[in-house]
Amino acid sequence: MSNTETRPDEVVCTSRGGGGIEVIGPRDVPLGGLRAMTVRRTLPSRERSLIGAWCFLDHYGPDDVSRSGGMRVAPHPHTGLQTVSWLFSGEIEHRDSAGNQAMVRAGEVNLMTGGRGISHSEISTDAALVLHGAQLWVALPEESRDTAPGFVHHAPAPVRGEGWEARVFLGSMLGSTSPVPTYTPLLGAELVLEPGTTMTVPLDPSFEHGLLVDTGAVELDGVRIVKDRLGYVPPGAAQVTLATRGWTRLLLLGGPPFGESIVMWWNFLGRSHEEIAGFRQEWQAQITDDGRQVDGRFGVVAGGLPPIPAPALPTHVRLRPRS
Numbered sequence: 001m002s003n004t005e006t007r008p009d010e011v012v013c014t015s016r017g018g019g020g021i022e023v024i025g026p027r028d029v030p031l032g033g034l035r036a037m038t039v040r041r042t043l044p045s046r047e048r049s050l051i052g053a054w055c056f057l058d059h060y061g062p063d064d065v066s067r068s069g070g071m072r073v074a075p076h077p078h079t080g081l082q083t084v085s086w087l088f089s090g091e092i093e094h095r096d097s098a099g100n101q102a103m104v105r106a107g108e109v110n111l112m113t114g115g116r117g118i119s120h121s122e123i124s125t126d127a128a129l130v131l132h133g134a135q136l137w138v139a140l141p142e143e144s145r146d147t148a149p150g151f152v153h154h155a156p157a158p159v160r161g162e163g164w165e166a167r168v169f170l171g172s173m174l175g176s177t178s179p180v181p182t183y184t185p186l187l188g189a190e191l192v193l194e195p196g197t198t199m200t201v202p203l204d205p206s207f208e209h210g211l212l213v214d215t216g217a218v219e220l221d222g223v224r225i226v227k228d229r230l231g232y233v234p235p236g237a238a239q240v241t242l243a244t245r246g247w248t249r250l251l252l253l254g255g256p257p258f259g260e261s262i263v264m265w266w267n268f269l270g271r272s273h274e275e276i277a278g279f280r281q282e283w284q285a286q287i288t289d290d291g292r293q294v295d296g297r298f299g300v301v302a303g304g305l306p307p308i309p310a311p312a313l314p315t316h317v318r319l320r321p322r323s
Contacts (some may be wrong), residue, residue: 021223022047022232026059037068039135042212042230044264051210051232052255053184055081055139055264059212059228061132062089070124070131075293075301076308077283078114080145080262080269082138084188085110085122086169088214088249090131096120097299100151106133108155109169109188111180114269115140117279117297118149121305134212134251136188139262139269144183149299154180163197166190171254173202187254191242193218198243201252209233209240209254216248263319266310273319280310 024047026040043049043057063070071092085092085104092104096112097119104110104122112120124131140147156167159176168176170188178188187207193199193216203209211220211231218225221240225231233240235257242250263270268279279297286296291306301307313319 020234021220023223023225024048024230024232026228026230029058031073037063037071040228042228043136043210045230048232050139050258051208051253052186053139053141053182053258054136054186054210054253054255055258055262055269056135056137057210057212057230057253058135059214060134062130063132065090065124065126065129065131068131071122072124073122074305074308075119075121075303076267077117077119077279077298077310078112078267078269079117079279080140081114082140082182083110083112083114083120084136084138084170085112085133086136086188086190086251087131087133089128090133091125091127092131093123093125094120094151095301095303096149096151097301098149098151099302101302102151102153104133107167107190108153109178109180111152111154111170111182113140113147113150115145115147115149117282117299119283119293119298119301119307121301121303134214136253137269138182138184138186139258139260139264140183141258142260142271145269147183152180154178161199163194164199165192173252184258185255187252189252191250191252193242193244193248193250195244195246198241200239200241202239203233203237204254205236205238206256207254208235208257209237209252211240212251212253214249214251216244216246218248218250219243265313265319276319277313280313283310 039058039060087106168189293307
């Protein structure tokens with residue numbers, strides 16, 4: 001799922017560090033359209049824009065597909081980022097303009113590289129009645145943001161210990177390493193803790209980390225984080241202690257501070273107002289008057305769904321990168 005807001009805000013992202021554990025609450029974002037999904041967004045937020053290169057985190061479900069209508073996101077563009085799809089339940093069909101077609105299933109990661117430009121669609125199937133997961137974006141650094149588009153699928157094997165189970169879908173942790181390539185060092189993992197579990201998780205102290213609670217609640221080094229909230233751990237921590245009373249599922253994200261400012265608007269990542277405006281113009285030029293998608297920077301997605309037009313750029317302000 002991507003950002004299908006019809007009036008997206010400009011988001012100026014710049015990493016920052018220091019201080020202790022922060023707790024970031026979500027904001028509800030309706031994605032637009034008939035029976036549209038509402039997601040809980042914790043990145044970017046007023047408190048923090050990036051965690052490493054992670055710059056966008058939408059958390060959704062569990063949704064009864066028969067009531068919500070599921071996910072039906074028509075072709076739309078991306079630049080300068082990678083999308084990471086992770087499901088707890090459900091199934092989504094991915095199609096992109098690089099010719100990739102794949103299913104997103106629970107416990108399996110799909111990573112799409114937008115690079116210099118790609119378009120894709122995401123449609124939930126009837127294979128499962130409940131849709132529940134997270135959609136994340138990773139900002140590409142300056143030297144890699146015009147790379148060729150691509151796609152990787154990986155099903156990580158679980159790693160288990162006393163009272164816990166982990167699936168590492170990006171990076172390395174707890175003796176498990178993902179083969180999925182990224183353009184900056186990253187960590188992405190799902191952790192499931194049984195009731196009454198206390199677990200020490202080793203961390204890379206050069207990373208900053210974010211811990212999203214999907215289900216239950218956790219004590220993160222003594223700081224309580226409840227469902228749908230994101231705990232931020234600044235660089236310097238070599239480990240954290242997690243303690244639970246009930247069954248708890250978490251997402252753990254991390255990476256070294258990004259060190260670059262990016263302008264994020266709608267589904268584009270760039271470095272200036274002019275660049276974002278140019279991406280928007282190129283996407284609009286690929287949509288015909290009768291609503292078809294034709295070839296250009298962002299390619300064409302097979303399947304026949306009409307593409308999503310880009311919203312209008314804000315007229316009262318310029319999109320400004322900051323550091």
